[in-house]
Amino acid sequence: MATAPDGQSVRGLDQETLARRTVAILEEVGGQPVPDVPLVETFRDQVAVRIPASHSFAVLERLRDDEGLRFDLLVDVTCVHWPHRPAPLGAFDVVYHLVSIQEGHRVRLKVACPDPDEGVDSAVPLWESANLMEREARDMFGVTFRGHPDPRRILMSDDFDGWPLRKDFPYRGH
Numbered sequence: 001m002a003t004a005p006d007g008q009s010v011r012g013l014d015q016e017t018l019a020r021r022t023v024a025i026l027e028e029v030g031g032q033p034v035p036d037v038p039l040v041e042t043f044r045d046q047v048a049v050r051i052p053a054s055h056s057f058a059v060l061e062r063l064r065d066d067e068g069l070r071f072d073l074l075v076d077v078t079c080v081h082w083p084h085r086p087a088p089l090g091a092f093d094v095v096y097h098l099v100s101i102q103e104g105h106r107v108r109l110k111v112a113c114p115d116p117d118e119g120v121d122s123a124v125p126l127w128e129s130a131n132l133m134e135r136e137a138r139d140m141f142g143v144t145f146r147g148h149p150d151p152r153r154i155l156m157s158d159d160f161d162g163w164p165l166r167k168d169f170p171y172r173g174h
Contacts, residue, residue, distance in 0.1 A: 012105025013069075015047040021069060022049040022107060025062045031055030034088050034112055041110070048095075048108040056094075056111045057121035063098060063107070064126055071098035071107065074127035077134055079113075079141040081166045090114025092143055096123070119144030140165040 013021070019040045026033070031052050033039045041048045051059050063071045075097040082091055092113040099106045111120050122145040123130040134145040135154040142163035145151070153160070162169055 012100060012103045014105075015042075015045070015107075018069075018105055018107045019047045019049055021066075022051075022059070022063065022109070025066070026051055026055065026059055029055050029058040029062065031059065037089060037112075046108065048110050050110045050112065053094075053111050053113055053118075053120045056109075057123070057126075059109070060096065060098075060123055060126055068103075069105075070100045070102050073099040073101055074123060074129050074133075075099050075106075077123065077130055077137055079137045079143050079165075081141060081168075083167050087114065088112070092116055092141065094120050094137070094143060113143055116141065116143045119146055121146050122148040124149055139163075142166065 023039055026049075031054065034050060034052055037050060039050055041050065063069055076095070078095050080093045080095060082089070082093070085091060089112040094111040094113050096109040096111070097106065098109070113120055120143070122134055124134065125147070131148075131150065132154065134148055135150065135152070137143055138145060138148075138151060139153045139155045140163060152158075156164070
C-alpha cells in the first residue's frame with residue numbers, strides 16, 4: 001500500500017487505528033494477551049499485533065468479516081524461529097500479513113507457537129491462498145497447521161529429515 005512520508009497510509013486506516021481495532025476484536029472473542037509480552041509492537045512505522053494461538057482463527061475470521069476492516073487478501077503466512085527465546089512465547093512465531101483491497105489498509109499479526117508439533121489453526125477455511133503458504137511454512141520450519149487439508153511436503157522430498165529454515169539446522173546441511 002502506498003504510504004505518505006510520515007508512514008501513514010494514503011488510503012485506509014492508519015496503523016494505530018488498525019492495532020486498536022485488532023486488539024478490540026481479540027477482547028471480543030475472549031482472547032487474553034500473552035502474559036508479560038507487548039500486545040502491539042512497532043518497528044519502522046509498521047505495527048504488528050500479537051495474538052494468542054488459541055484465538056488466532058477467531059481473530060483472523062473477524063478481521064476478514066468485519067465491515068470496516070474487510071481483510072480480503074492474505075498476502076503471506078510465514079514463520080520465524082527464535083531458538084533461545086524463553087516462555088511464554090517459545091521458539092516460533094507464525095506471521096500473517098493481511099490486506100484489505102477495498103479499504104486500502106494492511107496489518108501484520110504474530111502468533112506465538114511454543115510447540116511446533118501443536119502448532120496453530122489453519123487459515124485455509126478463511127483464505128484458500130493459505131494452502132500453499134502453510135505447506136511451505138510446515139516444510140521449512142516444522143510448524144503444524146491444525147486442520148490443514150493437505151499437509152504434505154511441498155519443497156523438500158518426503159524422505160528429507162529436518163527443517164531447513166530453522167536456525168539450528170546444520171550450516172552445510174546433512
